[in-house]
Amino acid sequence: MVCKRFMDVIVVLFLTFIFNSCGSVYSDGHDYATSYAVNGIWADWQGMDLSLFSLHGNYSDIKIVAKAKPWVTVCHFYTNYNVNLDATKEWKSYSGYIEYFVSDQYPTIYSQFTSQRYKSHYIYDMNDALAYLPFAVTSETNGAVKRTATAEIRVAPHKKGKIQTYNIFFDGVSFGLDLRNLKWE
Numbered sequence: 001m002v003c004k005r006f007m008d009v010i011v012v013l014f015l016t017f018i019f020n021s022c023g024s025v026y027s028d029g030h031d032y033a034t035s036y037a038v039n040g041i042w043a044d045w046q047g048m049d050l051s052l053f054s055l056h057g058n059y060s061d062i063k064i065v066a067k068a069k070p071w072v073t074v075c076h077f078y079t080n081y082n083v084n085l086d087a088t089k090e091w092k093s094y095s096g097y098i099e100y101f102v103s104d105q106y107p108t109i110y111s112q113f114t115s116q117r118y119k120s121h122y123i124y125d126m127n128d129a130l131a132y133l134p135f136a137v138t139s140e141t142n143g144a145v146k147r148t149a150t151a152e153i154r155v156a157p158h159k160k161g162k163i164q165t166y167n168i169f170f171d172g173v174s175f176g177l178d179l180r181n182l183k184w185e
Contacts (some may be wrong), residue, residue, distance in 0.1 A: 036134040037174035038113050043134075045178060055179075059083040059163050060094075062177070066138065073139040075100045075175070077168050079153050087160040098151040098170050101137040101144040109147070112136040113173045134175065147171075 032055075033045045054070060056063045061078040065071070079096035106112040113134045137144050149170040156165035164180045 032180070033178040034133060035176035035178075036113050037176075038110065038172075042174070042176070045176070048133075059085060062166075064133075066140075069140065071139075073099075073101075074133055074135050077151060077153060077166075083155055083163065085161045085163065087158065088155075089157050091157065092155045094153045094155070096151050096153045097148055098168055098175075099146055099148050100135060101139055101141060101146055103137045103141050103143045103145070106136045109135075109149075109171045109173055134173075 033047050035043050035045045037043070052067055053074070054065050054067045056065065057078075060081070060083045061076075063076040064074040066074065075098060077096060077098040079094040081094060083094060084092060100109055102108060102112075106115065115136055139146070151168050151170040154167040154169070155163055156167075158164055164178060166177045166179075168175045168177070
């Protein structure tokens with residue numbers, strides 16, 4: 001009788017673990033989210049699927065690349081100093097840089113962030129993963145030229161070692177990155 005009850009408990013725990021694991025992994029279908037601001041007005045946060053993009057680096061140095069073509073850089077931002085991982089109840093600001101790309105069609109970052117393609121909503125197209133981001137030019141775009149801009153990188157209040165949100169202010173625009181569901185390795 002004790003053995004059967006023990007096995008019942010094990011089965012229930014196992015099934016609970018399986019269903020809870022699936023629920024948290026697929027809680028909203030997105031691993032992270034982005035937003036952007038032009039003229040100080042922020043767009044809605046849009047979920048991003050890591051099947052389309054990869055993030056490389058650490059808390060102080062993050063590069064976003066296209067997953068299908070990992071040599072294709074979307075943007076890269078980094079701070080001059082290591083980001084403090086201690087818990088904080090207020091936003092922290094770091095000076096740093098962001099690298100992004102421009103082209104003849106989008107000669108400035110402002111022109112990319114305000115293009116008609118990104119004004120109302122992000123486009124869902126598996127063949128055009130960049131449609132989720134306000135960056136319209138990548139390192140692979142014909143005629144792409146890399147720009148490096150000074151940036152103010154703000155980190156949202158967070159628990160120790162659990163940075164969730166970055167807001168990057170540069171060249172008259174802002175880019176937000178929410179990593180709440182991302183697991184750092």
